[in-house]
Amino acid sequence: xxxxxxxxxxxxxxxxxxxxxxxxxxxxxxxxxxxxxxxxxxxxxxxxxxxxxxxxxxxxxxxxxxxxxxxxxxxxxxxxxxxxxxxxxxxxxxxxxxxxxxxxxxxxxxxxxxxxxxxxxxxxxxxxxxxxxxxxxxxxxxxxxxxxxxxxxxxx
Amino acid sequence: xxxxxxxxxxxxxxxxxxxxxxxxxxxxxxxxxxxxxxxxxxxxxxxxxxxxxxxxxxxxxxxxxxxxxxxxxxxxxxxxxxxxxxxxxxxxxxxxxxxxxxxxxxxxxxxxxxxxxxxxxxxxxxxxxxxxxxxxxxxxxxxxxxxxxxxxxxxxxxxxxxxxxxxxxxxxxxxxxxxxxxxxxxxxxxxxxxxxxxxxxxxxxxxxxxxxxxxxxxxxxxxxxxxxxxxxxxxxxxxxxxxxxxxxxxxxxxxxxxxxxxxxxxxxxxxxxxxxxxxxxxxxxxxxxxxxxxxxxxxxxxxxxxxxxxxxxxxxxxxxxxxxxxxxxxxxxxxxxxxxxxxxxxxxxxxxxxxxxxxxxxxxxxxxxxxxxxxxxxxxxxxxxxxxxxxxxxxxxxxxxxxxxxxxxxxxxxxxxxxxxxxxxxxxxxxxxxxxxxxxxxxxxxxxxxxxxxxxxxxxxxxxxxxxxxxxxxxxxxxxxxxxxxxxxxxxxxxxxxxxxxxxxxxxxxxxxxxxxxxxxxxxxxxxxxxxxxxxxxxxxxxxxxxxxxxxxxxxxxxxxxxxxxxxxxxxxxxxxxxxxxxxxxxxxxxxxxxxxxxxxxxxxxxxxxxxxxxxxxxxxxxxxxxxxxxxxxxxxxxxxxxxxxxxxxxxxxxxxxxxxxxxxxxxxxxxxxxxxxxxxxxxxxxxxxxxxxxxxxxxxxxxxxxxxxxxxxxxxxxxxxxxxxxxxxxxxxxxxxxxxxxxxxxxxxxxxxxxxxxxxxxxxxxxxxxxxxxxxxxxxxxxxxx
Numbered sequence: 001x002x003x004x005x006x007x008x009x010x011x012x013x014x015x016x017x018x019x020x021x022x023x024x025x026x027x028x029x030x031x032x033x034x035x036x037x038x039x040x041x042x043x044x045x046x047x048x049x050x051x052x053x054x055x056x057x058x059x060x061x062x063x064x065x066x067x068x069x070x071x072x073x074x075x076x077x078x079x080x081x082x083x084x085x086x087x088x089x090x091x092x093x094x095x096x097x098x099x100x101x102x103x104x105x106x107x108x109x110x111x112x113x114x115x116x117x118x119x120x121x122x123x124x125x126x127x128x129x130x131x132x133x134x135x136x137x138x139x140x141x142x143x144x145x146x147x148x149x150x151x152x153x154x155x156x
Numbered sequence: 157x158x159x160x161x162x163x164x165x166x167x168x169x170x171x172x173x174x175x176x177x178x179x180x181x182x183x184x185x186x187x188x189x190x191x192x193x194x195x196x197x198x199x200x201x202x203x204x205x206x207x208x209x210x211x212x213x214x215x216x217x218x219x220x221x222x223x224x225x226x227x228x229x230x231x232x233x234x235x236x237x238x239x240x241x242x243x244x245x246x247x248x249x250x251x252x253x254x255x256x257x258x259x260x261x262x263x264x265x266x267x268x269x270x271x272x273x274x275x276x277x278x279x280x281x282x283x284x285x286x287x288x289x290x291x292x293x294x295x296x297x298x299x300x301x302x303x304x305x306x307x308x309x310x311x312x313x314x315x316x317x318x319x320x321x322x323x324x325x326x327x328x329x330x331x332x333x334x335x336x337x338x339x340x341x342x343x344x345x346x347x348x349x350x351x352x353x354x355x356x357x358x359x360x361x362x363x364x365x366x367x368x369x370x371x372x373x374x375x376x377x378x379x380x381x382x383x384x385x386x387x388x389x390x391x392x393x394x395x396x397x398x399x400x401x402x403x404x405x406x407x408x409x410x411x412x413x414x415x416x417x418x419x420x421x422x423x424x425x426x427x428x429x430x431x432x433x434x435x436x437x438x439x440x441x442x443x444x445x446x447x448x449x450x451x452x453x454x455x456x457x458x459x460x461x462x463x464x465x466x467x468x469x470x471x472x473x474x475x476x477x478x479x480x481x482x483x484x485x486x487x488x489x490x491x492x493x494x495x496x497x498x499x500x501x502x503x504x505x506x507x508x509x510x511x512x513x514x515x516x517x518x519x520x521x522x523x524x525x526x527x528x529x530x531x532x533x534x535x536x537x538x539x540x541x542x543x544x545x546x547x548x549x550x551x552x553x554x555x556x557x558x559x560x561x562x563x564x565x566x567x568x569x570x571x572x573x574x575x576x577x578x579x580x581x582x583x584x585x586x587x588x589x590x591x592x593x594x595x596x597x598x599x600x601x602x603x604x605x606x607x608x609x610x611x612x613x614x615x616x617x618x619x620x621x622x623x624x625x626x627x628x629x630x631x632x633x634x635x636x637x638x639x640x641x642x643x644x645x646x647x648x649x650x651x652x653x654x655x656x657x658x659x660x661x662x663x664x665x666x667x668x669x670x671x672x673x674x675x676x677x678x679x680x681x682x683x684x685x686x687x688x689x690x691x692x693x694x695x696x697x698x699x700x701x702x703x704x705x706x707x708x709x710x711x712x713x714x715x716x717x718x719x720x721x722x723x724x725x726x727x728x729x730x731x732x733x734x735x736x737x738x739x740x741x742x743x744x745x746x747x748x749x750x751x752x753x754x755x756x757x758x759x760x761x762x763x764x765x766x767x768x769x770x771x772x773x774x775x776x777x778x779x780x781x782x783x784x785x786x787x788x789x790x791x792x793x794x795x796x797x798x799x800x801x802x803x804x805x806x807x808x809x810x811x812x813x814x815x816x817x818x819x820x821x822x823x824x825x826x827x828x829x830x831x832x833x834x835x836x837x838x839x840x841x842x843x844x845x846x847x848x849x850x851x852x853x854x855x856x857x858x859x860x861x862x863x864x865x866x867x868x869x870x871x872x873x874x875x876x877x878x879x880x881x882x883x884x885x886x887x888x889x890x891x892x893x894x895x896x897x898x899x900x901x902x903x904x905x906x907x908x909x910x911x912x913x914x915x916x917x918x919x920x921x922x923x924x925x926x927x928x929x930x931x932x933x934x935x936x937x938x939x940x941x942x943x
Contacts, residue, residue: 017273024272033183034176036403038351039436043861046351074176087174091166094826097834098658099173100351100403106174121874128869132861134351134404135658136830137837137898138869 008076200854352403375695446520609909653693699893839902
């Protein structure tokens, strides 16, 4: 099937198998390997991308379902050469260790903050339930989200 | 510029990870690449009568299908075990099963196809005729008469028996003790679950007969050695193993896995590159699991709580095959830690390592030491309730004192340094322990189930003296390599045998070299994880990279400073002994005449010109060292936490967690704190949620993240971290391992808190994980209800 999607501001039309997962389309067809696969069952969130302004898990979405959609992956979160405040905050607060969950974590966190700029710590922790990190114990991820919230609010 | 030691510098490797540019194995694309998928057994134990691959081979896009027999015929040998105590029985472990399958997930065939989708389609077309056999999953029951037998080589499913200490002396002492605590404990099976599933890519160069293997390994040189000397028969100089960015390991990526043979075998057979990436369920079925002990502990003490003797009997589940270091974990890394922080004079321990129809078990974060800490610190906590002595008070009565180091324990180790009262003082202060206890009393009066948990743990990290570990039965030297290559402009490439898979070595090792040479870290690049680029290295596990890998770099830096100083002296026409190497800024000057100086980069360039060097000196500014430490390091901790249990649901809320650790000198506090907090989270995971559960028939019940309860962000309060420092004399940096202490202490601290909360109900012990369901059942039983 032919699908047309905009990914990180660039339009692509590709012929894909109906069963192809969105994450495989992003990684293997478009070569954007920043979106990782951690679990195949929508549990870990490593594959989180933005689809028409929502954060979704691309490992349980079919590529054909996103025909006509606008997708942002970690590679397109900030203009080339710049860091999004969330990326900066993860760096500053040591919010990552092995880095594997990080793209998904950053993509999920960005939408959380956009949807609610004034989250409490408990709201942040609850909001990140769908993203698993095995390294950090989440503490510095929470700090990063708090710090980016301020930065993102200030930038508006 | 210099003075990096002790500074919380943000990580230099992060820009690639936060921008989605991590170089993970699964991201590799090579021209002509094909994809492998592995047919795995749905049975825990079954004879293989036949495997019919014809239909799979006929599928369009399938390039080849191979079985275990094909691999044996192709010269691929069984995977060896690298820890072999006396009398161990070693069952063979083929990368694809040939005669029978022994656990769910055991590989039976591999498909190579043009795409991964086709490879998976073809798996369904392979017909395996299985004859199911009875299965055994319990480590103790496996030894019973009449239990299903896994291997001819291991009668009664017993692979090894490992004793330490004098049992008679210990039993005599126990008979004399005022009080003996006796308890049965299960340390449940865990699935390590690094977030990056394992992956392998192999490329065969038929013309030169060279093989390149990219693999998610914590120790690429070890994999190369094993493949050359044991499993793949390829000469070491013809094999390049690369472990690029690896997305977490926690021990599970140390071992030589079947896929590291299957994928290269396929690549060589079909003459095209082959990629294999595990699914999460494959990870659950085939990554080496952790823990899985059944133990009985007896500890004797005086009525005042002075520890007299300890007796431990443990059945350690090895799973279906012996993974690379599996027998080392419940033996040399376990019983040797049973002294804990205490002066218990007599200790006897014995472990039975048994084979079962489960996924092989091996090192998982802490590896033997969390099991030891859990046992010892649970027993001591039960003793504190029995004797009515505060758990901190009871521990303090038995501490090894600061002036007693080096301290020879009764279980082989010599502790390096420590001040255990100091660690506890700090933890008590941060936690405001007395207030915690007062609040607990008020809560109890209100009928609430509030518990305070305490633990004092120790581990042997920074492995280790090669002579000691080889003496214990390990077939591996545990030194580390570190090379410093100074380029003509004074920029530096550092080659380390340690491997970073989240630890942040590109930052911390650069801090070490920056300080040693007075060079800014911006001018230093750390290279790791590639056997073609590096001197032979051992790799990263056992919290050894700073202690041992860092030590090797200090040695190389000394050699560099020495050469640079000699050249500066020669060019400044001064005596070498009159020179000062200023490590603040990398200048070398004549004592008393700072204007007579050379910058580090000037000397680097002078070495390149090589026209004005001291008589007889070789050009080049590159040094390689190997550090083999004289002893392990012994980080230790005092952790305190508070929980409240919902009486109605049995659910545990972790309200407060204080971790104070003595990990010796600190290179980067940001990274150390990250290791401790992350480690605690894994420890808490074992205490409350995680369980690699099998049913009695050998089916893995927690086969994906749908069923295996990983710790999530909302399960934790903020964890408060404190520290004390007693430098380790075992390495030039005075550091101790920081990577595993959190996990080692985390489990038992929370378990003790939960049991403290339940103590008023007369509940003495519940096995892990302390799920709401189990706690609720225990509460109901204690209240005389339930059934």
